[in-house]
Amino acid sequence: MAARTIALLGANLLLYGLMQGLNNALTPLGLSIYIGGLFIAFPALTLPPLNALIVILLSAFLIDAPLIIPFGTSALLFSFGFYLATLAEQRIHYSLKTLTAVIAFTLNLGLFFCISLIAPETSFSNPQQLKSLAINLVLSQTLLLIIAPWFLSFQQLLLHWAKTPTKERT
Amino acid sequence: MGKTGPSLKPLVLLVLVLLVWWLTPPLLRSFTQASFQELQAPAISAASHLKDLQLYWSLRTHSKQTLIESGRDLARLNAAYELSRQRESALRKEVEHLEKILDLPPLPEYEYIVARVTRRDINQWWQQLTIRKGSNDGITKGAAVVYAGGIVGRIQDVFSHSATVQLASSPSFRIASTIEGDRRPITYQGEATAPFGSPNGKINNVPPDYQFKNIESKRLITSHLGGVFPEGLTIGTIESLSPRADGLFQEGTISLSQDLMSLSEVAILIPIEPEDSAQHNGS
Numbered sequence: 001m002a003a004r005t006i007a008l009l010g011a012n013l014l015l016y017g018l019m020q021g022l023n024n025a026l027t028p029l030g031l032s033i034y035i036g037g038l039f040i041a042f043p044a045l046t047l048p049p050l051n052a053l054i055v056i057l058l059s060a061f062l063i064d065a066p067l068i069i070p071f072g073t074s075a076l077l078f079s080f081g082f083y084l085a086t087l088a089e090q091r092i093h094y095s096l097k098t099l100t101a102v103i104a105f106t107l108n109l110g111l112f113f114c115i116s117l118i119a120p121e122t123s124f125s126n127p128q129q130l131k132s133l134a135i136n137l138v139l140s141q142t143l144l145l146i147i148a149p150w151f152l153s154f155q156q157l158l159l160h161w162a163k164t165p166t167k168e169r170t
Numbered sequence: 171m172g173k174t175g176p177s178l179k180p181l182v183l184l185v186l187v188l189l190v191w192w193l194t195p196p197l198l199r200s201f202t203q204a205s206f207q208e209l210q211a212p213a214i215s216a217a218s219h220l221k222d223l224q225l226y227w228s229l230r231t232h233s234k235q236t237l238i239e240s241g242r243d244l245a246r247l248n249a250a251y252e253l254s255r256q257r258e259s260a261l262r263k264e265v266e267h268l269e270k271i272l273d274l275p276p277l278p279e280y281e282y283i284v285a286r287v288t289r290r291d292i293n294q295w296w297q298q299l300t301i302r303k304g305s306n307d308g309i310t311k312g313a314a315v316v317y318a319g320g321i322v323g324r325i326q327d328v329f330s331h332s333a334t335v336q337l338a339s340s341p342s343f344r345i346a347s348t349i350e351g352d353r354r355p356i357t358y359q360g361e362a363t364a365p366f367g368s369p370n371g372k373i374n375n376v377p378p379d380y381q382f383k384n385i386e387s388k389r390l391i392t393s394h395l396g397g398v399f400p401e402g403l404t405i406g407t408i409e410s411l412s413p414r415a416d417g418l419f420q421e422g423t424i425s426l427s428q429d430l431m432s433l434s435e436v437a438i439l440i441p442i443e444p445e446d447s448a449q450h451n452g453s
Contacts, residue, residue: 066334079184
């Protein structure tokens with residue numbers, strides 16, 4: 001069980017590094033991406049609840065540490081995301097990949113709005129900030145849809161290497 | 171008996187997380203935050219070193235002719251700086267002389283600590299940089315951060331091997347400033363950075379006698395009231411001025427340098443105490 005947890009934590013760390021690298025490269029253009037939903041969906045649907053929560057919380061702590069929002073905010077939001085993902089899993093019956101992509105997309109949208117409300121520097125009365133929010137939201141959601149199939153396959157591959165492959169949902 | 175309803179375990183775990191969130195003392199939270207920041211600092215630092223190495227190898231590909239031309243340009247610049255250093259030395263002596271005559275407190279002096287930028291978080295939520303030096307290198311919270319083009323911001327959080335810088339374009343960043351050639355204080359505050367645009371700021375409390383077309387210099391600089399910042403550093407350029415709703419003052423928009431979005435190196439100004447300053451001058 002520990003191997004699965006470490007494998008998915010490793011995948012999340014890699015995704016975090018890539019997200020950070022991409023954001024560094026996009027900064028001179030004034031653009032930024034956020035794909036927090038991808039950190040939650042797959043672990044929540046494939047790991048036992050406690051292990052999933054450990055992976056999600058550790059990922060959230062890493063994201064939160066250098067930022068100015070109160071430490072633990074992402075962890076709290078990700079925990080809600082984890083709970084919603086498990087609820088969706090019990091009610092929606094799609095294949096694992098489709099369900100994970102749909103949940104990641106929806107959670108990302110929710111997380112984006114929540115952080116926009118929480119972040120101390122966001123002002124909805126400023127038209128420039130609204131434009132920035134809209135452009136970055138569209139960019140983030142598009143990028144999430146593009147990389148989700150690759151990232152989910154990568155996570156499945158890691159689980160296969162950890163000798164704990166996921167069962168395809170019916 | 172089989173499983174009849176949805177599993178309650180995720181809900182129990184969520185409630186537990188909420189309880190921990192509410193009950194954890196702030197001290198423990200800040201300790202955990204520092205631990206996670208220190209944990210990822212080596213990885214971020216390693217990535218930054220790799221980038222430096224990449225730059226080094228790309229520079230190695232330049233021809234000897236380019237190197238000779240760069241050396242020649244640098245020698246000319248050095249000559250100009252040497253002249254201005256001599257002039258500064260004479261001016262410094264004059265200032266010290268006047269301080270003695272008028273019994274004024276000495277002007278603050280600063281130690282420059284140069285640091286590489288390892289990470290940029292510039293978006294609609296936060297405007298900050300992470301640098302590769304921290305408390306172990308003498309960086310202190312609140313210190314001024316500058317670069318060749320003027321001010322960058324101030325140190326927001328300090329960890330052992332890294333620190334975060336709040337950019338001048340952050341809406342939470344506010345300092346006293348002046349328009350070049352005038353000593354009346356104006357409040358500068360950062361504003362949002364629009365996609366595909368340059369970072370912005372705004373000024374308040376601009377005296378009503380200023381006319382945008384008639385201002386000789388449109389450069390906004392730091393004031394002697396600017397706290398940690400030395401006087402005269404560039405903040406940005408005044409783009410527009412308009413009367414405020416109260417009619418007493420004017421407000422305006424400031425365009426900051428586009429370089430703020432792609433900085434790779436900054437300098438942190440650490441104030442030198444008068445005793446240290448005397449030692450510095452002596453040495």
